[in-house]
Amino acid sequence: MGCLDDGRFAVEIENGVSNGCGKVGFGNDGGAIEEAVKVLLEGLGEDVNREGLRKTPLRVAKALSEGTRGYRQKVKDIVQGALFPEAGLDNRVGHAGGAGGLVIVRDLDLFSYCESCLLPFQVKCHVGYVPSGERVVGLSKLSRVADVFAKRLQEPQRLADEMCSALHQGIKPAGVAIVLQCTHIHFPDIESVFLDSNHEGWVKILVSSGSGDFENKSADVWNDFFSLLKFRGINMDKIQFRGSSDPCWCPSQSSLSAKVSSKIGPVNPTMISAVASIIESLGEDPLRNELIGTPSRFVKWLMNFQNSKFDVKLNGFLRGGIDALNVNEEINLNKKITSELNIPFWSQCEHHLLPFHGVVHIGYLMSDGFNPLGKSLLQSIVHFYGFKLQVQERLTRQIAETISPLLGGDVIVVVEASHTCMISRGIEKFGSSTATIAVLGRFSTDPSARASFLQSIPSPTSTGEQ
Amino acid sequence: MGCLDDGRFAVEIENGVSNGCGKVGFGNDGGAIEEAVKVLLEGLGEDVNREGLRKTPLRVAKALSEGTRGYRQKVKDIVQGALFPEAGLDNRVGHAGGAGGLVIVRDLDLFSYCESCLLPFQVKCHVGYVPSGERVVGLSKLSRVADVFAKRLQEPQRLADEMCSALHQGIKPAGVAIVLQCTHIHFPDIESVFLDSNHEGWVKILVSSGSGDFENKSADVWNDFFSLLKFRGINMDKIQFRGSSDPCWCPSQSSLSAKVSSKIGPVNPTMISAVASIIESLGEDPLRNELIGTPSRFVKWLMNFQNSKFDVKLNGFLRGGIDALNVNEEINLNKKITSELNIPFWSQCEHHLLPFHGVVHIGYLMSDGFNPLGKSLLQSIVHFYGFKLQVQERLTRQIAETISPLLGGDVIVVVEASHTCMISRGIEKFGSSTATIAVLGRFSTDPSARASFLQSIPSPTSTGEQ
Structure with a gap:
């Protein structure tokens, strides 16, 4: 046929x-979507009245309507x-x-x-x-x-x-x-x-x-x-x-x-019902075969970004690091720029509940051959701050603040990311990307140190293009 | 300051x-823009009631409103x-x-x-x-x-x-x-x-x-x-x-x-007034310094696409070509694919009065070493059909129909173009491009001849990217 x-x-x-x-x-059902998004935010352990999240339900409803x-x-x-x-x-x-x-x-x-x-x-x-x-x-x-x-x-x-x-x-x-x-x-x-x-x-x-x-x-x-x-x-x-x-x-x-x-573990049934109600508000049948498991898959994915869960683990990591630094700091004043480039991260935009992801570049001044933090610990710190409801500006600052005491205080962090909220909704700016910088210590006062690090960042690899 | x-x-x-x-x-001035566009079309010697142009004034007004x-x-x-x-x-x-x-x-x-x-x-x-x-x-x-x-x-x-x-x-x-x-x-x-x-x-x-x-x-x-x-x-x-x-x-x-x-030569003052009225309808001041010469520049550019002016010239070219063909046709049955690739063209979309432009690729079957049309004549034919109010499908067909009798009847024409109407207005499909094909004689019946020619077309060079 x-x-x-x-x-x-x-x-x-x-x-x-x-x-x-x-x-x-969804015509008048935008309100239903907003209510459902509030349930999801609460399920993540977030305060729905926090400034960055207060209008998130409205923004998500608008984005879904447009999308x-x-x-x-x-x-x-x-x-x-x-x-x-x-x-x-x-x-x-x-x-x-x-x-x-x-x-x-x-x-x-x-x-x-x-x-x-x-x-x-x-x-x-x-x-x-x-x-x-x-x-x-x-x-x-x-x-x-x-x-x-x-x-x-x-x-x-x-x-x-x-x-x-x-x-x-x-x-x-x-x-x-x-x-x-x-x-x-x-x-x-x-x-x-x-x-x-x-x-x-x-x-x-x-x-x-x-x-x-x-x-x-x-x-x-x-x-x-x-x-x-x-x-x-x-x-x-x-x-x-x-x-x-x-x-x-x-x-x-x-x-x-x-x-x-x-x-x-078992997924919060209230959150699953909330997602099902969103699907219905869009005019779809949540009982359509392909959609039956969607609410639980969405909630499972969203739970990656729940508040606080991994704080304890990271604090364990960091205490070790800080001890190491106290012993070794300032052995040598002849420091060089050391860098770890293209550390991948994944995160979730708290304004639209949409993914953003990309790479983090970290530079610091350190005595030759001395490297208190391995790449894998830097990667863990990046993931720790990525797996939250975030904004890129905060992610950049938090990484910088966390690694600064471990790396002697002269630190630069650049985050380059593609934001799903820039391609979906009414924006549709395919191919656009966002860069944010945090500079601490000498990197904030020495333009040539900054320039030297920034020039070492390679041009972005293709993100999402086939 | x-x-x-x-x-x-x-x-x-x-x-x-x-x-x-x-x-x-322009709120209610969309009608004024439509009237002005009619004046422009008439100034180009076009029939404003021709099917492809009938709604052009409305489309131009909408596109300008959006733009x-x-x-x-x-x-x-x-x-x-x-x-x-x-x-x-x-x-x-x-x-x-x-x-x-x-x-x-x-x-x-x-x-x-x-x-x-x-x-x-x-x-x-x-x-x-x-x-x-x-x-x-x-x-x-x-x-x-x-x-x-x-x-x-x-x-x-x-x-x-x-x-x-x-x-x-x-x-x-x-x-x-x-x-x-x-x-x-x-x-x-x-x-x-x-x-x-x-x-x-x-x-x-x-x-x-x-x-x-x-x-x-x-x-x-x-x-x-x-x-x-x-x-x-x-x-x-x-x-x-x-x-x-x-x-x-x-x-x-x-x-x-x-x-x-x-x-x-002197530009039609009615057309110039029409463009000035469009500028005013958009809410701009046509007497602002930078805009004073704009109507006359727009009209001068538009006059490149007036109907019919160059028909006579091209007919002169072509009569010579056809005579040559009658003498030499079918000397040799062992024909090969000959091609002229990347012939540039510029044209004007008759639906939106917006430019489109790109390259024309021409292939034909011809005895080895026998080439009745030089590249410059092909280029002239392409320009002849480009400099009109056009649609890409028609441009492709017209080029094919014109060169076919001059080149033995086995002809393939591919036009690749970027359309301004696809990036402006509500579409905004940056990076998209359009390809059209006309196949005559053996190219319409022999897929391998077609494939052989199409595979020889190089990937497009950057159009408009910096």
């Missing part, structure tokens, strides 16, 4: 919403009025223009929400279609329609299939092709992160979907499409296609995550 | 609009409620967090409208500030405030200065720094493009602005900022700074453009 036989999309184009429970967006506005949009409204008559070839053998001339829009940056864990994931979207009936669609409509389906709780293959079917229905071309490069953040578990120093920060997947001329994955027109995407060196056989039944890509469902998170 | 003494921005923060004539956006929404936004509304208490260092020498810890947001993609010619230009924006008073601002607000000033008729240095002053006023930090990498499309003139095969498609400029700690361009904190931008190899002395009086960057004001466009 071809995708066009699926009556669901015809309904979608008319009514804009395809979910089972019949609600259109799932696709439930309230109609493909028909977007496409109609943007179909233009366009001639094909005049009495010649071949394909061009409005009769068979393949059109491809490449590299549309989108984001979507993972239906399995509720975290946003990034999508680089490539859309193609083969016009027929001597008409073409306005190019920007390909982007707008793709966005309607991205702005929902999604899974990559379904997202591709829905975009494909809706465009086919809306444009009625000879065929539609969708290729999505999806990138999902892979948060390590707070228990495992101290053991797994090579944790990979991203899970990536390539999916595709085709209708009409693109229905068959081995059709020649797919070769044209992929040639123009210039995916040099990518093995086409590894691209997931419509109907593929690969296991869920979301790292929250990987066996390791499941095993480790079981250590966190 | 420091930027903070400029009372204008205090007014701006309260009222949202700083222009002289006191209108807030200049900054006139109707208030910085105060954006920043208030997003200032958070954040501690500085606790009794230590240095700077961190809410007291002196430099914060930088890098690589914000924005676009703005050139006040000198009304074309959109791209902006890669980097914002930094030094918090003081133990408070920080939500990171996304830096992007939102920057966008308020980008979404107006602008000039790069003024844009940087306005962003800087407004952020300083809104956050009250120890200092604000702005660095903008601006890229303006440099359309060749239709008269000069046939002569200048090395025409550079972009004009680029780097500007900066600083307040407080950043007021002095040689302050050490600028070194920290630039180090974190990782502008390796860029000469800092070449970066324009607040108060700089460089000549206008807009290519429409370069002496060459002025000289060449004078050949177009």
Whole structure:
């Protein structure tokens, strides 16, 4: 059965919403989301009246409303009025223009929400279609329609299939092709992160979907499409296609995550109900098969950021360090800049309950060959402050304040991060990044020491790009 | 006088609009813009009732409204409620967090409208500030405030200065720094493009602005900022700074453009009045010094795309070509794929009156060593179809149809383009690009011939990135 036989999309184009429970967006349910977010913050041991958190429920509700506005949009409204008559070839053998001339829009940056864990994931979207009936669609409509389906709780293959079917229905071309490069953040578990120093920060997947001329994955027109995407060196056989039944890509469902998170122990049922109510407020059915485990996965992940749990452990670490310093301090006045660059961290923005993550660079002045703190202790300190509800400015200061007494007081800390809250919501500043600095002791007074360290920081490696 | 003494921005923060004539956006003036666009289309010799153009006035009015929404936004509304208490260092020498810890947001993609010619230009924006008073601002607000000033008729240095002053006023930090990498499309003139095969498609400029700690361009904190931008190899002395009086960057004001466009002859005064009325509808003062020449510059540029002017010239070319073909066709059945890659073109989207431009790749089957059309004739044909109100699908077909009889009938044409209408308006899909194909004769029936040609197309060179 071809995708066009699926009556669901015809309904979608008319009514804009395809979910089972019949609600259109959350309209007046923003208040319900705010209440649910308060429950989650309390479950994390936070004071919901603390200044940074006071408006977090409102911000989360707004972000979710914006991020799932696709439930309230109609493909028909977007496409109609943007179909233009366009001639094909005049009495010649071949394909061009409005009769068979393949059109491809490449590299549309989108984001979507993972239906399995509720975290946003990034999508680089490539859309193609083969016009027929001597008409073409306005190019920007390909982007707008793709966005309607991205702005929902999604899974990559379904997202591709829905975009494909809706465009086919809306444009009625000879065929539609969708290729999505999806990138999902892979948060390590707070228990495992101290053991797994090579944790990979991203899970990536390539999916595709085709209708009409693109229905068959081995059709020649797919070769044209992929040639123009210039995916040099990518093995086409590894691209997931419509109907593929690969296991869920979301790292929250990987066996390791499941095993480790079981250590966190039984999850607070009030928090799980709160997440289920958020899902329902968005107009989704929390009993839909793919969503049943989502509230508990989201809560398990969120519990990585609960207040205070690891304070005791770190204090143990640090007391040892401080003792060492008292003995060895100032042996040699001829100090040099020592640095540890690219220490990875993961954290959670307290304003939007959205991940941010990146690397920490630490520099300090120390006698040659003398290094009181190993990289692994620095990494532990970074994780300790990362696994909290945070803002990057505070994270930077806290790391600097903690390591300063252990490293002689002349310390510089630079944090470079990508913030999910800058790509999701209304901002959508893909590719932007944030850097923060804390300087203590000589680094605050000696510009040349600062410059020397800052220049040693390498250009960022790709974060999230495929 | 420091930027903070400029009372204008205090007014701006309260009222949202700083222009002289006191209108807030165009509100009900969308109709006036539509009427003006009709005048422009008629001035180009177009039929305003042609299907592709019928809604162009409405689309242009909408795009301008969206693209200049900054006139109707208030910085105060954006920043208030997003200032958070954040501690500085606790009794230590240095700077961190809410007291002196430099914060930088890098690589914000924005676009703005050139006040000198009304074309959109791209902006890669980097914002930094030094918090003081133990408070920080939500990171996304830096992007939102920057966008308020980008979404107006602008000039790069003024844009940087306005962003800087407004952020300083809104956050009250120890200092604000702005660095903008601006890229303006440099359309060749239709008269000069046939002569200048090395025409550079972009004009680029780097500007900066600083307040407080950043007021002095040689302050050490600028070194920290630039180090974190990782502008390796860029000469800092070449970066324009607040108060700089460089000549206008807009290519429409370069002496060459002025000289060449004078050949177009006297510009239609009705069209000039129409553009002035658009500027007024946006809430700007068309008599502001920088805007006085804008209507005539815009119209001169637009006249490159007037209907029909060069048909006669091209027909002359082509008759010669067709004669050559009739004599030589099918001498040798052992044909090979010959190609001309990366032929530049410039065109104008008829749906939004916005530029699109890129490269054309042409392949054909021809006997070895036999090449009836030189690259310069192919380039002329490409320019001929580019310099019109166009859509990319039609441009591709027209080029294919024109060259097919001259090249034996087995022809493939690929057009790769960046569309300004995909970065401006509500789409803002920076980095996206569009590819279209026309295949005639054997290229439409032989997938391996098509694949062989498509694989030979190099990956796109950077378009617009600095």
